[in-house]
Amino acid sequence: MQNQHRNLIERLLSGDRRALARMVTLIENEVPGTRDSLAELHRHAGRAHIIGITGAPGVGKSTLVTQLTREFRRRERRVAVIAVDPTSPFSGGALLGDRIRMMELAGDPGVFIRSMASRGSLGGLSAATRDVVRAMDAAGYDPILIETVGTGQAEVEIMRAAHSVMVVCAPGLGDEVQALKAGILEIADLFVVSKKDKPGANQTAAELAMLLSLAPERRTAAWRIPIVLTSALKGEGIDQLVDALERHRHFLQESGLLQQRAQRQIRSEIEALILQKVLQHLGEEISPDEWQRLLSEISERARDPYSVARELEERLGLVR
Amino acid sequence: MATTRPIRVLVAKPGLDGHDRGAKVIARALRDAGMEVIYTGIRQTPEMIVEAAIQEDVDAILLSILSGAHMALFPRIMELLKQNGVTDVLVAAGGILPDEDIPAIKAMGIKGCFGPGTPIEQIIQFVRENIHPERLQVEV
Secondary structure (H helix, E strand, O other), rough: OOHHHHHHHHHOOOOOHHHHHHHHHHHOOOOHHHHHHHHHHHOOOOOOOOOEEEEEOOOOHHHHHHHHHHHHHOOOEEEEEEEEEEEOOOOOOEEEEHHHHHHOOOOOOEEEEEEEOOOOOOOOOOOHHHHHHHHHHHHHOOEEEOOOOOOOOOOOHHHHHOOOOEEOOOOHHHHHHHHOOOHHHHHHOEEEOOOOOOOOOOHHHHHHHHHOOOOOOHHHHHOOOOEEEOOOOOOHHHHHHHHHHHHHHHHHHHHHHHHHHHHHHHHHHHHHHHHHHHHHHHHHHHHHHHHHHHHHHHHHHOOOOHHHHHHHHHHOOOOO | OOHHHOOEEEEEEEEOOOOHHHHHHHHHHHHOOOOEEEEEOOOEEEHHHHHHHHHHHOEEEEEEEEOOHHHHHHHHHHHHHHHOOOOOOEEEEOOOOOHHHHHHHHHOOOEEEEEEOOOOHHHHHHHHHHOHHHHHHOOO
């Protein structure tokens, strides 16, 4: 490993915030050599409780993250936050505004907040999120809160990054709760009904409870999914929510699910790394000209995608 | 590739004035120019701005100020950056900055000053051209 990387890792492990910030930049940009650093960081990680916060745009995820962080700080924990916002598909730029609602946390040395752009990733996270979690974990932050892009029904990537997934719903979205039956509702370990000071909060909670009563028993037998009502405005429900998160962490540890989830996540990470390598090889094997020739032949119906894929698999040595 | 990564910019409003329309227009324009823009909102202390710049590891900090307190707040921000060893970040300022203050502002290490009426293109180009070249290599 390069000496500079070694030095950066040592600073990161000793709690230097600038070193962690720079490591995140290296990870996000896939700078050569960073994977060696991540391998080293992996040995120091594995202590943090990783909590995912997801839900539709505007339900109050950032505000809730702020309140959660404050409560965890009250319990003397060092908290890291990853806030993901969407990258514009047109300009490639992004406006990362989650810090606006996290203003009261600024200046607390026990809190590290990083905004990340999704950079083309469609699952509500960015491709680098899990590696950034690893760096924050190694730096001693626990818990690590991941706030996803405002999600619809299908952005379930968070379940492959977090130990405990919190789905946030706001009152007044009753019909939408129905529409969420599949997908995002199925990944929740906890439900939060935010803005309980607004009318309709109890009804939303009741609808969620009804949906849960219909859930298959394997989902609910060992862990009864709690529905917590919160009001950021009045500061209500936050300590109950943190208690519920702590209970879930305890449940995961006791049941062996924590290890099971962590292993499943690592397997999907390894698969992603291999897939990335295969695509890289493919890019090296086939020149743009050859791609163009193949694609023309396929669109002229002289060839078909399946035999071309087969031929390329052979050339990459993927077929025995 | 490391050299083509998006530029990361912090847009911050130090001090007590609550008018952030200009800051928001700039933030949006930089986003549309392909940059990742972290907007912190109004009423930021120098400490909050510097801490955000560190955690977000930004390439540039754009300060927007209309209150007239720039000669109190800017030196504090530049001093805090130096204290924290942040020496490779471009700092520029916009808003109501009287002509007679500009030499002093530039002497603090704030490289660009943009008053009302500045074409947005000019600001985008300034940011692109003045990012510390080593930062975009993203070396350690």
